[in-house]
Amino acid sequence: MASVLDVKRFGRGLLAALATALLLFFGTGLHPLWPLTWFAPLPVLLFALDATGWGAALAAFCGMVLGLLNLWGIFHVLGAPPAILARIYLIEGLVLALAVLLFRALQRRGAHWSALLAFPAFLTSFEWLLNLTSPHGTGGSLAYSQLGFLPFLQLASLTGPWGMTFLLLLFPAALALAWDLRRRAPARMRSLLGVTGALLVAVLVFGAVRLGLPAPQERVKVGLIGSDGPNEDVADEGEATRKLFQAYADEAGKLASDGAQVIVIPEKLGVVVDADADTADPVFQSLADQTGAVIVAGMISVAPPLKYNEARVYRRGQPVLRYDKQHMLPPFESKLTPGTGLVTLQQPSSPWGVEICKDMDFTPLARRYGAEGVGLMLVPGWDFFLDDVAHGHMAIMRGVESGFAVVRAAKGGSLYVSDDRGRVLAEVKSDAAPFSTLLAEVPVEHHRTLFLLWGDWFAWVAVALLGACLARLAWRWKAAPG
Numbered sequence: 001m002a003s004v005l006d007v008k009r010f011g012r013g014l015l016a017a018l019a020t021a022l023l024l025f026f027g028t029g030l031h032p033l034w035p036l037t038w039f040a041p042l043p044v045l046l047f048a049l050d051a052t053g054w055g056a057a058l059a060a061f062c063g064m065v066l067g068l069l070n071l072w073g074i075f076h077v078l079g080a081p082p083a084i085l086a087r088i089y090l091i092e093g094l095v096l097a098l099a100v101l102l103f104r105a106l107q108r109r110g111a112h113w114s115a116l117l118a119f120p121a122f123l124t125s126f127e128w129l130l131n132l133t134s135p136h137g138t139g140g141s142l143a144y145s146q147l148g149f150l151p152f153l154q155l156a157s158l159t160g161p162w163g164m165t166f167l168l169l170l171f172p173a174a175l176a177l178a179w180d181l182r183r184r185a186p187a188r189m190r191s192l193l194g195v196t197g198a199l200l201v202a203v204l205v206f207g208a209v210r211l212g213l214p215a216p217q218e219r220v221k222v223g224l225i226g227s228d229g230p231n232e233d234v235a236d237e238g239e240a241t242r243k244l245f246q247a248y249a250d251e252a253g254k255l256a257s258d259g260a261q262v263i264v265i266p267e268k269l270g271v272v273v274d275a276d277a278d279t280a281d282p283v284f285q286s287l288a289d290q291t292g293a294v295i296v297a298g299m300i301s302v303a304p305p306l307k308y309n310e311a312r313v314y315r316r317g318q319p320v321l322r323y324d325k326q327h328m329l330p331p332f333e334s335k336l337t338p339g340t341g342l343v344t345l346q347q348p349s350s351p352w353g354v355e356i357c358k359d360m361d362f363t364p365l366a367r368r369y370g371a372e373g374v375g376l377m378l379v380p381g382w383d384f385f386l387d388d389v390a391h392g393h394m395a396i397m398r399g400v401e402s403g404f405a406v407v408r409a410a411k412g413g414s415l416y417v418s419d420d421r422g423r424v425l426a427e428v429k430s431d432a433a434p435f436s437t438l439l440a441e442v443p444v445e446h447h448r449t450l451f452l453l454w455g456d457w458f459a460w461v462a463v464a465l466l467g468a469c470l471a472r473l474a475w476r477w478k479a480a481p482g
Contacts, residue, residue, distance in 0.1 A: 009051065009052075009055060010055075012051075013047055013051060013058065013059040014059075016043040016044050016047035016059045016063070017044065017058075017059040017060075017063040017066065018063070018066070019043035019063075020040055020041060020042075020043045020044045020060070020063030020064070020067060021062070021063045021065075021067040021069075022067070023036045023037070023039055023042075023043070024036075024037075024040045024063065024064065024067025024068065025069065025070045026070075027039075027040050027145055028070065028142065029070030029071055030071070030073070030074060030386055030387060030389060030390040031389055031390070032144075032145040032148075034145050034146050034147075034149045035149075037142060037146065037168060038168060038172065039172060039175075040067070040172070041060075041096070041100075041119075041169060041173075042172040042175055042176060043063070044056070044059045044060045044063050044096075044100055045100060045103060045119070045173060045175075045176035046179060048100050048101075048103065048104040048107075049104070049107065049176065049180045051104075056100050056101060056104050057097040057098075057101055060093075060099075060100040060101075061093040061094065061097040064092050064093045064095075064096040064097075065092070065093045068088075068092055073386050074384060074386050074387050074390070077384045077385075078384065092140075095122075095123065095126050098122065099118075099119050099122040099123050102115075102118045102122055102469070102470075102473070103118060103119040103173060103176075106469065106472065106473055107177065107180065109473070109476040109477075111472050111473070111476055112177055112188060112192065113192070114468075114469045114472045114473070115173070115177060115469075116173050116174055116177055116192060117170075117465050117469055118465075118466065118470075118473075119170075119173040120165070120166045120167070120168075120169035120170045120173060120462070121166070121462045121463075121465040121466040121469060123142075123165065123169055124162050124165045124166045124169070124459065124462040125459070125462050125463045125466050127140065127141050127142070127161070128162055128456065128459035128462065128463070131363075135327070135328075135329075136361060137361040137362040138361055138362065138363060138394070138397075139361050139391075139394070141161045141164075141165060142164075142165045142168055143156070143161035143164035143397070144161070144390070144393075144394060144397065145168075146164055146168070147393050147397065150207065150211055150421070150422055151203075151204045152167075152204060153207065153397070153400055153421075153422045154207035154211065154422075155167070155203050155206070156451065157210070157401060157403075157450065157451055158206075158449070158450045158458075159450075159451060159457075159458035160363055160401050160451045160455075160456060160458065160459070161363075162456065162458045162459040166462055167200065167203060170196060170199075171196065171200065174192050174196035177192055178192055178193050210421065211423075215419070215443040216349070216375075216443040216445030218348070218350075219441045219442065219443050219444065220261050220262065220376060220441065220442055220444050221259045221261050221439065221440070221441050222261070222262050222263070222417060222439070222440055222442055223252065223255030223256070223260030223262070223264070223438070223439050224263070224264050224265075224407065224408075224409040224415035224417070224437065224438040224439075224440075225248055225251045225252060225255070225263065225266075225409060225415070225436070225437050226265075226409050226413075226414075226415050226435070226436045226437075227248075227266075227411055227435045227436065228385075228411055228412060228430050228431045228436075229433045229435070232411075234269070234271060234300060235269060235270030236270070237271040237272070237273060237279075237302075238279065240270065241270030241272060241279055241299070242270075242279050242280075244269055244270050245269065245270065245279070245280055245283045245297070246283055247434070247435075248265050248269065248297070249283050249284060249287050251435050251437055252265070252284075252287055252295060253287055253290075253291065254437070255293075255437060255439055256293040257291070259439075260293055260439060261292075261293060261294065262293060262294040262295075262352070262376075262378065263293055263294070263296070264296045264378050264379065264407050264408070264409040265296065265297040265298060265380060265409060266380050266381060266382055266410055266430075267298030267299075267309060267325070267356050267357050267380040267381055267382045267410075268298055268299065268309060268382055269297065269298055270299055270300070271299070271300045271302060272300065272301050272302065273302045273304075274301065274302065280297070280299060280312065281312070281314075281320055284312070284314040285314050285320065287314070288314040288316050291316075292316050294313065294314070294315050294345065294352075295313070295314040296311055296312070296313050296314075296354060296378045296380060297311065297312055297314070298310070298311050298356060298380035298382075299311075300336075301322070301324075306337045307335065307336050307337060308324040308325070308336060308337055308339065309324065309325035309328070309333060309336050310322055310323065310325070310339075311323045311343075311354050311378075311380050313354060315345070321343050321345070321354075322343070323339065323341070323342075323354040323356065324338070324339025324341070325338065325339060325355075325356040325358070325359060326338050326339050326359055326362075326365060327358045327359050327361065327362055327365070329357075329358050342368060342369060344369070344372055344374060347375075347376075347444075349375060349445055350373055350374065350375030350376070350404075350445055350446040351373055351446075352374065352375070352376045352378060353372070353374035353377045353378065353404070354377070354378050354379075355369070355377060355378075355379050356379065356380055356381070357379065357380065357381035357382055357383075357410065359379075360394055360406075360408075361391075361394055363398065363401060363402075363451075363455075363456070364455075366398035366402045367401070367402050367451075367452055367455060369402065369404070370401075370402030370403050370404065370446070370448075370449070370452040371452065373446045374402075374403075375403070375404050375405065375420075375444045375445050375446035376404055376405050376406075376407065376442065376444045377395070377398070377404050377405070377406050377407065378407050379395055379406060379407065379409070380408075380409060380410075381395075381408050381409065381410030381413065382410055382411050382412055382413075383410045383412045383413030383414075384412055384413075385413065387413070388410070388412075388413035388429070391413075392408065392410055392413045392414055393424075395408050395418075396418045396422050396424070397422065399418055399419070399420050399422065400421060400422045400449075401449060401451045402449065402451070402452045403447035403448055403449050403452060405418060405420050405442045405443065405444055406418045407442065409430075410430060411430050412430065413429075413430055414427050414429050414430055415427065415430060415437075415438040416428075416438075417438070417440045417442050419442060419443055420447055425440055425441075425442060426438055426440035
């Protein structure tokens with residue numbers, strides 16, 4: 001009889017792991033189907049209700065590792081070494097396993113409210129701590145799977161990604177506990193579901209109201225240019241860079257003649273040595289002087305012995321502004337010198353800011369711009385084709401969090417414009433030959449948000465909740481077996 005039960009339990013554990021893996025695989029990753037993420041942990045949580053500790057941990061570990069195979073393609077493109085890949089998958093699997101074990105331990109000891117909170121608090125705290133220590137910032141957050149769920153995305157204006165992750169994980173924990181309590185404690189089941197449901201409804205109502213507010217009257221016509229043809233790599237110093245800049249300038253001139261007030265061009269187009277100023281500045285400065293358009297162009301700037309990933313800003317009759325990228329992508333940009341300063345352009349409605357690609361993965365830098373009242377962020381970028389959504393669209397959340405619209409032009413990805421509510425107003429792929437271009441209007445006005453004012457306050461709430469749940473478990477450790 002015991003062997004039959006073991007076989008059945010193994011089968012249920014296997015099905016739970018596979019179900020969680022499938023939901024994670026399609027609900028997260030490069031092109032996430034956002035509704036699936038809400039249910040992804042549910043199978044392993046349900047299995048953990050009456051499984052052994054080792055069985056619950058193993059199911060959760062396998063479910064996470066198999067689900068994260070959706071990122072294998074981009075890891076391959078990035079050339080991640082096997083040791084790094086093994087560490088990523090091992091840590092992610094162990095973290096979910098520990099969260100499920102904490103949930104199971106509290107549930108078995110009758111601390112159902114603590115179990116409900118502990119599961120999302122554990123994983124949200126991990127995400128936040130990883131964000132503080134990783135060179136990829138918020139890159140691993142579950143919250144990015146919800147960029148297409150606009151009412152829910154508005155929660156980022158209050159809590160940043162941390163509140164979104166918390167609610168994403170609170171929901172399946174509530175469903176699992178409700179299933180466990182459906183017969184033996186129906187009143188508690190109803191209270192758990194009622195509180196969770198009310199919280200979700202409140203968040204979605206807030207999001208719907210925020211989305212329904214009138215758009216700003218001030219509008220800016222923006223032009224974006226990208227190329228996966230003549231600019232597949234960084235152009236060599238000298239004539240190659242000059243010719244490429246001229247080709248981009250010709251396209252920019254067409255957009256300016258169609259009314260573009262600002263034109264954004266991708267990062268790292270070519271190499272410019274400061275001593276050789278004729279390579280870059282005259283090409284774009286003369287265009288800015290002729291048309292009145294603001295031009296933001298990315299390049300590698302060399303001031304021996306230092307190299308910078310730089311965005312230069314050209315304006316009619318004014319000195320060139322330079323913004324140096326602050327967050328580098330290892331190992332590709334490890335030899336470049338990070339910048340530290342902000343670049344803002346004063347405008348009648350609100351200032352415009354400049355960041356470069358991976359800078360937009362980090363909330364503190366965006367909040368610094370938000371504190372300056374920026375209403376429009378201009379972002380040269382460069383993606384890896386596969387991650388045009390998974391990475392390229394991360395910048396959208398920074399706009400929701402800190403109150404600005406985003407104009408992002410990337411080669412190897414897409415050109416898009418989003419407003420400060422996270423709505424993508426226009427987007428095209430960068431794969432047209434020889435150039436992809438986009439002309440769009442974007443409403444511009446800075447909006448102050450709670451996240452801008454208070455920062456990672458909700459992450460600290462999650463850490464405090466986790467501490468309280470661990471204390472509750474320690475207090476009950478001897479009171480209930482298992």
